[in-house]
Amino acid sequence: MSVPVKEVPFAGTVPSPKTENEGMITGNWRTRRPVLDADKCTNCLICWISCPDSSVNQNADVVSFNLKYCKGCGICNEVCPVGAISLAPELDFED
Amino acid sequence: MAERKFLNGNYALAAAVKLAAPEVIAAYPITPQSSIVEKLAEFVSNGELEADFIKVESEHSALAACYGAASTGCRVFTATSSQGLAYMAEMLPYVSGNRFPVVMAVANRGLAAPWTIWGDHQDAVSMRDHGWIQLHVENAQEALDTCLQAYKLAEHPGVLTPVMVCLDGFVLSHTEELVEVPTAEEVKGFLPPYEPMHAVDMNNPTTFCIGAGPDVFTEYKYSQQLGMEAALELIPEIAAEFAEKFGRNHGGLIESYSCEDAEYILVSMGSVTGTARVVADQLRSEGVKAGILKLRAFRPFPIQAVSQVIKRAKGIGVLDRDYSYGNEGALATEVKAALYGSDVRPSVTNFIAGLGGRDILPSDIREMFAVLERSVSQPGSVKPVNFVGLRWQR
Numbered sequence A: 001m002s003v004p005v006k007e008v009p010f011a012g013t014v015p016s017p018k019t020e021n022e023g024m025i026t027g028n029w030r031t032r033r034p035v036l037d038a039d040k041c042t043n044c045l046i047c048w049i050s051c052p053d054s055s056v057n058q059n060a061d062v063v064s065f066n067l068k069y070c071k072g073c074g075i076c077n078e079v080c081p082v083g084a085i086s087l088a089p090e091l092d093f094e095d
Numbered sequence B: 001m002a003e004r005k006f007l008n009g010n011y012a013l014a015a016a017v018k019l020a021a022p023e024v025i026a027a028y029p030i031t032p033q034s035s036i037v038e039k040l041a042e043f044v045s046n047g048e049l050e051a052d053f054i055k056v057e058s059e060h061s062a063l064a065a066c067y068g069a070a071s072t073g074c075r076v077f078t079a080t081s082s083q084g085l086a087y088m089a090e091m092l093p094y095v096s097g098n099r100f101p102v103v104m105a106v107a108n109r110g111l112a113a114p115w116t117i118w119g120d121h122q123d124a125v126s127m128r129d130h131g132w133i134q135l136h137v138e139n140a141q142e143a144l145d146t147c148l149q150a151y152k153l154a155e156h157p158g159v160l161t162p163v164m165v166c167l168d169g170f171v172l173s174h175t176e177e178l179v180e181v182p183t184a185e186e187v188k189g190f191l192p193p194y195e196p197m198h199a200v201d202m203n204n205p206t207t208f209c210i211g212a213g214p215d216v217f218t219e220y221k222y223s224q225q226l227g228m229e230a231a232l233e234l235i236p237e238i239a240a241e242f243a244e245k246f247g248r249n250h251g252g253l254i255e256s257y258s259c260e261d262a263e264y265i266l267v268s269m270g271s272v273t274g275t276a277r278v279v280a281d282q283l284r285s286e287g288v289k290a291g292i293l294k295l296r297a298f299r300p301f302p303i304q305a306v307s308q309v310i311k312r313a314k315g316i317g318v319l320d321r322d323y324s325y326g327n328e329g330a331l332a333t334e335v336k337a338a339l340y341g342s343d344v345r346p347s348v349t350n351f352i353a354g355l356g357g358r359d360i361l362p363s364d365i366r367e368m369f370a371v372l373e374r375s376v377s378q379p380g381s382v383k384p385v386n387f388v389g390l391r392w393q394r
Helices: A046-050 A075-079 B009-020 B034-045 B059-071 B082-087 B092-097 B140-155 B184-188 B217-246 B272-285 B303-310 B330-340 B362-377
Strands: A032-036 A085-089 B003-008 B024-027 B052-055 B076-080 B103-108 B133-136 B163-168 B176-181 B254-257 B264-268 B290-295 B297-299 B315-320 B347-352 B385-387
Touching: A046 A075, A075 A085, B003 B009, B003 B140, B009 B034, B009 B076, B009 B103, B009 B140, B009 B163, B009 B176, B009 B184, B024 B034, B024 B059, B034 B052, B034 B076, B052 B059, B059 B076, B059 B082, B059 B092, B076 B082, B092 B217, B103 B140, B133 B140, B133 B217, B140 B163, B140 B176, B140 B217, B217 B297, B254 B272, B254 B303, B264 B272, B264 B303, B264 B362, B272 B290, B272 B362, B290 B303, B303 B330, B315 B330, B315 B362, B330 B347, B347 B362
Parallel strands: B024 B052, B024 B076, B076 B103, B103 B163, B133 B163, B264 B290, B264 B315, B315 B347, B347 B385
Antiparallel strands: A032 A085, B003 B176, B133 B297, B254 B290
């Protein structure tokens, strides 16, 4: 069976996805959950730019996390310059 | 007005790159390539060339930087040699698979061990299957001219395939010749600005190098072959257009010399072709019908063009400055394969010479033709692969 050319975009270069991929929910991989101390957060967005899964949301005052996709890698905790992000065991949470 | 200058192959190539005006150059120094990018760094620092020169920690990083730069849709250049090219090996198919028209100069040098800085074709030839076009040049002028043609070829929408411009280490890279350097104005009329199909754009995010499953991977590889087939058509066309504008034609895919009625033809690549032509002339004056076939394009390999020229001869010699251990010279394998579909198949003898910078003398080439004559007059008396001037005694 032949493959239509549009299914083989030239050079494997395609528009980046702009919406969530419901077929790949990765939040349930998480063993540690990022928890924000809103009093410490300066909204510098270093966590936002560092998150490999685009799971840090920009807000007016402080950031928040998209736990549907956050894998709990902890990079945000590593890079936060003011120590506003801690990691808590996932089993400590009800949801 | 074009300027006539005394330039070595590396400086001629740097002059061509300056004329092509890439926006990004990323390279790591390695002999005998270094002076190409040293010259370009000089052009950038004194304001003659407006480009970002990215200093990197290795050849792998150099090509990775070129990959990133090319994804922004700009014209890119790099250069390397020998182990440097081998170190780029992992990045080579990334660049070609993403269809980035990067142009790279390869100042050909042997591969260690034992360690050598001298010229042969082992470095480029062993990278033949990574989806890059390979054009081999014969002199400094051809290096300059081919570099300009390479950008036009690589950036053609039907090709979009990276190109290596290969020049022999030292014999070309470090030997000065009289070279005509065209003006920027003249080059503008030949090489249009690069119009990328994709470019990184923060407002319109693009994903490069998607993961391709078994359902579409083959189709991507086929698409690269289509690019190569387009290049096969375009290389002679671009060479002809260049000749019309600049008055110089070094051949398209191949250049044949005295081959029309030749009984014996030597197939060669790179600078040794000049020596071979002189020997062919001498032999002609002595009544031997000798011809020389210069291969300019090693990838795509011009099967039709090669077999058309050589199939009517009696004996074909293939001069390899490389070796595929356990078999024969890589070029010999290609030439034999080109003859497979032909109605007549002359005998093919492989000569291995010029490894690690050993000179190939006119007397060596005379001897090759003598062996070719023997291969025809006394079939079976000649070995299929001959190491020329081998100093080996058991």
